[in-house]
Amino acid sequence: MQILIDTNAFHGEWELTSPHARLLLAAARSDEVDVIVPEVVIIETAGMARRELGTAWENHEKARRTLTALGEPIDKLDLDLEAKAAEYEQRLRQKLRENGVSTPQPTNVSHIDLVKRAVARQKPFNQHGGGYRDSLIWLHAVEAAHDDEVVIVTNNHVDFARSKDEPTELADALKHELEAHGLETDVVTIVKTIGDAVRKHIDPSADALIRVRAELADGAIQSQLYEAVNEDLLLREVSNVDDDDLRRLDVRDIQIEGVHELRDVEVDDAYEADGEITFNFRAVVDVEAEFFAFKYEAFSDDELSHLITDWDWNESMTRGSAMVELPIEGFGEFDPAEGTVSARVSIAD
Numbered sequence: 001m002q003i004l005i006d007t008n009a010f011h012g013e014w015e016l017t018s019p020h021a022r023l024l025l026a027a028a029r030s031d032e033v034d035v036i037v038p039e040v041v042i043i044e045t046a047g048m049a050r051r052e053l054g055t056a057w058e059n060h061e062k063a064r065r066t067l068t069a070l071g072e073p074i075d076k077l078d079l080d081l082e083a084k085a086a087e088y089e090q091r092l093r094q095k096l097r098e099n100g101v102s103t104p105q106p107t108n109v110s111h112i113d114l115v116k117r118a119v120a121r122q123k124p125f126n127q128h129g130g131g132y133r134d135s136l137i138w139l140h141a142v143e144a145a146h147d148d149e150v151v152i153v154t155n156n157h158v159d160f161a162r163s164k165d166e167p168t169e170l171a172d173a174l175k176h177e178l179e180a181h182g183l184e185t186d187v188v189t190i191v192k193t194i195g196d197a198v199r200k201h202i203d204p205s206a207d208a209l210i211r212v213r214a215e216l217a218d219g220a221i222q223s224q225l226y227e228a229v230n231e232d233l234l235l236r237e238v239s240n241v242d243d244d245d246l247r248r249l250d251v252r253d254i255q256i257e258g259v260h261e262l263r264d265v266e267v268d269d270a271y272e273a274d275g276e277i278t279f280n281f282r283a284v285v286d287v288e289a290e291f292f293a294f295k296y297e298a299f300s301d302d303e304l305s306h307l308i309t310d311w312d313w314n315e316s317m318t319r320g321s322a323m324v325e326l327p328i329e330g331f332g333e334f335d336p337a338e339g340t341v342s343a344r345v346s347i348a349d
Contacts, residue, residue, distance in 0.1 A: 002144050003197050004036040006137055006154035007044040013194060014049060014088070016095055017344065020195040020329050022278055023271060025099040027202045030273040035101045036144065040136050042103060044093060047256065050085035050165065057081065107139045123173040124159035126185040134159045142349065145187045151201055155192045167192055208270035208277045212334055216265055221334060221341045229285065229342035230259040238347055241289075243324050245304055250297045251320075254289035260323060277334040282327070282348065289324045292317045 003024070013021055028035040057079050064074050096103055113145065117135055118125045124134035134156065141150045154160050155168035160174065168190045175185040191197045215221045236256045263284050270279035295311070295318050309320035330345030 001033075001034055001201055002034045002148050002150045002202065003151050004038070004137070004141055004144065005041065005194070006152060006156060006160075007041045007133075008155045009153045009194055010041075010045045011048065014052075014177055015091070018194070018331070018346075020193075020198040020280070022333075022344075023198050023202065023269070024194055025095075025101070026273045026278040027272040028099050028101055029196075030271060031100070032271070033202060034148070036140065037096055037101055037103050038108050038137055038140050039103055039105050040133050042089065042096075043345065044133055046085055046089035049088045049264075050081060053079070053081050053084055054086075073211060093290060104140065106136045106172065108325075109136075109139055119217070123171050124156075131159055140227065141188050142177065142181060142183075145183055146181070150188045151197055152188065152190050153192075153194055153197050154190060160190055178324065202271075205271050208272040208279070209267060211272050211336070212267050212277055212279050212332075216267065216273045221339070222259060222262075222265070224339075224341040225332065225343060226259065226262040228332070228341055229262055229283070229328070229345055232330075232343060232345050233259055233285065233287065233328075236347075238289075238326065239323060241326070243322070244313065245307060245322060246291065247299075247322070249291075249293040249304060249307070249320070251293050254291045254324060257288045257290050257321070259285050259287050275335070275337060279332050280329070281332055281343075282329045283324050283327055287324055287326055288321060290321050293320055294318075 015020070016025060024033075024035060027033050059078060061079050064076060067074055072187070093103070098123055114132065114135060116122075118129045118132070121127055121129065124138050125131035137152075138160070144150050152160060155167070157164050160171060161167045162169040162171050170185070170188060170190055174188070178185050178188060191200060212221075216225070233256045237253065239253050239254065241252055241254050246254070265281055265283040268280045268282065270277055272278075290309075292313065293308075295316055302348075307320045307322045308318055309321045313319040327348040328345045329348045330343050332341055332343040333340050
């Protein structure tokens with residue numbers, strides 16, 4: 001199995017640190033799958049990161065000017081966008097290299113052949129003649145499909161998929177091209193995200209899964225997992241919290257001051273590579289949360305007075321704290337030799 005990652009899959013996945021991205025890299029290191037990130041995708045991703053940095057910097061500048069005008073000045077952010085984009089590209093290349101990800105140069109296709117595809121509006125070229133980079137990615141997939149099945153991770157339903165309503169169904173024109181190469185039409189398939197690729201095409205290691213579940217059941221690594229989760233969530237700001245008491249105070253945003261308890265831990269899948277076990281897990285945490293409520297809401301509900309810690313924070317707001325239950329999902333790394341655990345988590349929907 002070969003998994004080819006398109007540029008748009010990196011949006012929001014810049015450092016490949018999400019649970020599913022880490023598992024994909026672990027599978028690549030263990031040679032369970034071949035992961036391909038074409039050179040054209042690396043270059044395009046670095047350019048996309050440069051634009052995102054620029055947008056973030058502009059937003060920061062607007063906020064800085066507004067806060068300064070309101071008497072709350074903050075320091076100006078000096079940011080060398082070109083240098084930061086170059087640093088990002090270097091980090092990305094290093095991470096791919098360290099995990100055994102293939103980064104091939106464009107396939108041996110002539111400029112004339114690409115011009116002919118563009119003139120003929122042959123997918124992935126679109127009706128306006130655009131699609132040069134997408135066509136190079138597609139030709140990578142066709143070439144790789146002669147060796148093994150290829151899964152393209154892309155959310156580009158316009159150029160690769162049959163339609164917006166069928167974003168994971170390969171376009172008919174591309175299927176015909178596979179047939180012209182003597183290939184089966186299902187040798188190349190599409191998924192929208194890295195998470196979809198992992199869920200559908202990477203088999204967890206049964207031995208690693210049994211080992212992690214056994215260690216958790218015995219309590220051997222439960223305390224370390226708790227410490228890792230607590231460290232990762234500490235001072236995390238969380239929006240749209242679904243809690244009955246807070247809803248009555250018209251509060252949905254909190255800041256986590258610490259994890260009181262980690263419970264109901266379930267390990268979904270695990271992989272072993274380089275002597276370490278990587279695993280995805282779900283759990284529930286009871287956290288001590290700080291929040292701010294409008295005073296008229298807080299005063300109007302005497303039953304919730306126990307949640308208020310500071311009535312006089314300012315003229316209109318009051319500070320409160322409460323124990324809040326949150327579902328989480330995360331990625332862990334377990335080193336059996338050292339008996340250590342690390343984790344990165346996010347708040348589950």
